[in-house]
Amino acid sequence: MSDDLRAQVARQFIESIPHARALGMSFVEIGAGTAELSMPYDKRLIGDPATGVVHGGAISTLMDTCSGAAVMAHPVNPGSTATLDLRIDYMRAATPGQTLVARAECYHVTRTVAFVRAVAMDDNRDNPVATATGAFTVEIAGADV
């Protein structure tokens, strides 16, 4: 897949997901089995009103979407994917007011399953907010399963 085509597919991917749109997500980068997605700070996503820290659920959603995108961007070219299992570790509170960026890597794919790891960061890139590992279904486009 050419870079232009990949970028176009990535844009369509986000635009087709109502909840990704609702959270204002956009692609930073998309590669072969990797994806980077950003989500701007939004007061509607606050989980702790005392501090203004974004709810963990919104960060999970960012990492889940980014992981799904990394699977779709893998060279085996899956027709679609769904999350089988996702584990999220929350290392620290995201700094209020800062855009969150998730980076996911689909590091192994079989005929049926894709394995992904992801990390979520705010402006401090050296100190992740959360990490995730997940297993995703793989439905190869046009494959006779």
Place this chain on the structure above:
Amino acid sequence: MQVVKKRRDAALATLVAGVPYIRFLNITFDRRGDELTSVLNFDDQIIGNPTLPAIHGGVTAAFLETTAIIQLGWQELWQEIEGGDASVPHSLPRLPKTIDFTVDYLRSGLPRDAYARARVNRSGRRYASVHVEAWQDNRSRLFAQATGHFLMPSDT
């Protein structure tokens, strides 16, 4: 005796109302005595796969996590309001923080309301372990379940 019911409902409302993200996802809570059932009220904006269509996996995770956190907060609050000190706290009680959360997706979330209940398996002074189950049409046909560990708010 509706005084008791009002007091309990007010306590639950204090716990939930202050969190913008719970409003954003339109999660509400049904209370029967001390038992809570959370409801993810369906809306087109929570869709993650428009071709099926299905609820976004991230929303499912967020719904389960919110259910676990509110259940933990509610249990603490219940002990407070039922244990002699009958006054409803005016400020939002501090909620537990998620350490880790593992979601098991069993089937796709259909485009309609979803329900969840959490069971606290262990709640110590510092850490708690919670299991959550979510269903739609049939209580015994779960569409997702999760287990998570939480850091309890300290008294100081």
